[in-house]
Amino acid sequence: MAESPRTTVTVLGLGAMGQALAAALVRGGYRTTVWNRSPGKDTELVAAGAKSAATADEAVAAGDLVVACLFDHQSVHDVLDPIADQLAGRSLVNLTSTEPKGARELAEWARQHGIDYLDGGIMATPPMIGQPGSSILYSGSQRVFDEHREVWESLGSAEYFGTDAGTASVVDFALLAGMYTMFAGFYHGAAMVRTVGISGADFGKRAADWFSAMTASLPVAGAQIDTGDYTTVFQSLDFTKAALDAIVSASRHAGVDLDIVGPLKNLVDRQVADGYGTESTERMFESLNPPPLQRT
Template identity: 65%
Template sequence: MTKSSPVPITVLGLGAMGRALANAFLIGGHPTAVWNRTPGRHAELVAAGATSAATVDEAVAAGGLIVACLLDHGSVHDVLDPVAGDLAGRTVVNLTSTAPSDARELAAWAECHGIEYLDGGIMSIPAMIGRPESFLLYSGSKEVFDENRAVLELLGSAEYFGADAGMASLYDFALLAAMYTMFAGFSHGAAMVRTEGVPATEFAKHAVQWLSAMVQVLPLSGEAIEAGAEADGQSLDFTKAALDAIVRASREAGVGLDVVGPLKALVDRQVADGHGAKAFDAVFEGVRAPGSE
């Protein structure tokens, strides 16, 4: 059997993440062309074997798979609209962070121009790309995903979420919401103990131990939400009392309530609506979209 030639790849956008993607493709042995709106970010990649394109037209003419990692949804159109005709019959994998509706709009745009389209969400920081802990989410064309899976897995593990191009970004943003909320909670706790001179680095040691243990119960929380969040342990009434005390302690320490204040308001509302006997997971009902199943 003859070994197939490496797939040429063009990376559009050389921010920290774009450079990491291009580097992973180069390490994987793929001829890689790179382009960036602002010059000067390609030197290390060129030294590693990449080809620098002076214009988007030149980058697209390099052939192969087009991977876009740009600033936002508008940037994708700004870059790709002028070369849409040249992309007909080609494949675009969009790894730009875009809202689900934007991903669906880009998929429709691509279909109108005869472009094969796959949308992706990167659940990694640049330093993790190509490492075992890196994983990326994809949705859109199943054919594109299957045909290019080996290339995509150079970046990290690849999971496909179906033909709806918006599903990968929906999962991406939902996971980021959980992450950012956790980090914000850590910052609130660090601010509380700092009032007594405790460094954030010291607090982090205890936070890692505590949060690592709590993360293990997330599957149980998922089950509780689907079962109606009936209490099997601590109730929302208990949580309300705890949050009341946390808010009081925060105020006494002079720490802002930007993080815990909205959570307390959510719990207070659920208790006032008669859900105090349910588990903490009942806050799901307070934030989910009306009518969603």
């Protein structure tokens, strides 16, 4: 249910994600105006009830709340710089995939132009938007987040990380780093089992069950690295080194390159070489040169 009959939302950018966001807003009952640099991507949205704008400034004029979902950081400036004066006094949420430094730069740009800025990181694929499992992380203007929370929740679960506009992006990219590394490990394993006639699809089923069981322990591992005390050992670095040595040897025997598991072995080897082999495997985290934890 929309927060108010007067709520008007503009979506700038109709790639796959922009279209999904706009469609969810229309389904939620929000008066939604859409614009895209290249024409022809709004046909289904208009049929569903959205209004099409011919120009970006026309689109902005139609919405009190402006959602940008463009190609990259530069494209946000390319679209918004010429119409900054029209954005003054409006609320802008940037859901373009933007690095933390880019989000902070855009927040300062918005401040200078009298625009209330909220940055967001989308943790979902386009088909997930507005469905269970969709999540969007936000940071920046708390007023924009609080005032339009029902809008954000029509797109997915909404979590606010504070006034630093770059924080949501840090969390977004950190989660993506874990996801991509996990998938990369799966690709390495799929390459190994192919040498014994096991298909990627079959290995994928096995890996999904195994990864799901193992990831349940991540909060415990995270709590341990927060303490910096690795003397409570479930699996030691010495044990993990022996396992990785065997994996590397088996990979070489199978003719599989070490681009993925090689760097992981290096992390463990450095910790063992420094004399920490009897401590918990979670100590490999320290090889990443993490900054001190700032407790809030």
